[in-house]
Amino acid sequence: MKIYNQLSQFQKLPHAVVTIGTFDGVHFGHQKIIRQLCERAAAQGGESVLLTFFPHPRMIIDPENQDLKMINTLAEKARMLAELGVDHLIITPFTRDFSNLSPQQYIEHILVNTIGTRHIIIGYDHRFGKDRQGSLPELQACAQTYGFTVEEIGEQDINDVAVSSTKIRNAVLEGNVSLAATYLGYPFSIEGPVVKGDKIGRTIGFPTANIFVEETYKLIPSDGIYAVTVEMDVSGPFDTGNPEAVIHIPRAAAEQAETPGAVYKGMAYIGQRPTINGMTRNIEVNIFDFEREIYGQRIRMNFLKFLRHDVKFTGLEALTLQLHADKAATLDFFRSGNL
Known part of the structure; x- marks a missing residue:
């Protein structure tokens, strides 16, 4: 697994299979998504990419709240993701500028132009972009234009694990x-x-x-x-x-x-x-x-x-x-x- 500490280090892939999230703990529910990510990448002849964030978005959006602590350090998380078979781990610095990207900018500049996303796997409640305005419908609306497919991990599948x-x-x-x-x-x-x-x-x-x-x-x-x-x-x-x-x-x-x-x-x-x-x-x-x-x-x-x-x-x-x-x-x- 290769680790990138900023998006500018990453070289666009011809066929990236992507998932996004903080994945703190890499718990049973996370492992289910990550295994699916790696299986899809192997089946499609692509490479698996996990895009995560540091600091945690809540630390930037609510800087006055210093109570949030992480289950894993970055090094602990990296070891577990490597063992699960992820090909690329991008640790994106979460900044105010990053949080202000519109859903369209997020999809076009990061997922498509920077990573080369051809297939994306997200949880049913995944949100992205400024004020968390982006979700599954925005991804589906852009999929045909930018040439990628979208796979949602349904609410029932995630809730069956009963883990957060x-x-x-x-x-x-x-x-x-x-x-x-x-x-x-x-x-x-x-x-x-x-x-x-x-x-x-x-x-x-x-x-x-x-x-x-x-x-x-x-x-x-x-x-x-x-x-x-x-x-x-x-x-x-x-x-x-x-x-x-x-x-x-x-x-x-x-x-x-x-x-x-x-x-x-x-x-x-x-x-x-x-x-x-x-x-x-x-x-x-x-x-x-x-x-x-x-x-x-x-x-x-x-x-x-x-x-x-x-x-x-x-x-x-x-x-x-x-x-x-x-x-x-x-x-x-x-x-x-x-x-």
Whole structure:
């Protein structure tokens, strides 16, 4: 899969099969559309193109609202799309100028003249162009003129999946990571480099790896303790940060990146550590049966089950007793075959 960080990098294709959307989470419903996209491209002898946007349109249209967080970072989304078989991923900067394109301009300048669209697949409720004025009728009206065909994913087909990115975000924010995994089809995860903490966990027998999440827009689960698995050294060739580069991700490389060598069990903590009067929100994980120093290494933490809320204990002794109970509950969870 090739990644383009702006439309000007893209070279018009002779037969592009296109779908458009934010695809945050790449959940079951998204996967249904993407598989259909790739199947149509293969059947027509064309190439599949997924046009997505960053920042999320709501961040530009409603800049005062900073509450919207994304299920996936761009790199996470790219890996999953490559594994699903998408040929081209265009990450279009969503700006005020872009949002002011009329539906006609959007179809002519972007879909036809820039991408070379010959077939487009959209959801029944897809909207585009200024004030979201464009929809299926506008595409159908232009189809014959510009030589492309339109395929709609019907309301019944999408509603049968009963999944939405909003439902997933709400589940994660509530700590219901098992429900989020059901919607996504895979565990919700966060990843980042391991940074140094104050090492209090070591003094009570529960050393933790502190994870720094670089992307401020990344969704973080609610405070509490979770059963997790941890994948080591997940850094790879999926840097989407260079606006000048066209990045190529072979599908085999994407699959390899999603198939780590070692997976460890552990329990994660998210919160401000009220027992020691902490001032910042930490994301840390106690990895079971693991003693290596991994500062600077990038790890991925997959959230499997919410165990309990964050509470303030009377001191480190009471906290330590509770952590032993938390570990026992986590091990019971894994012994039940949850890995």
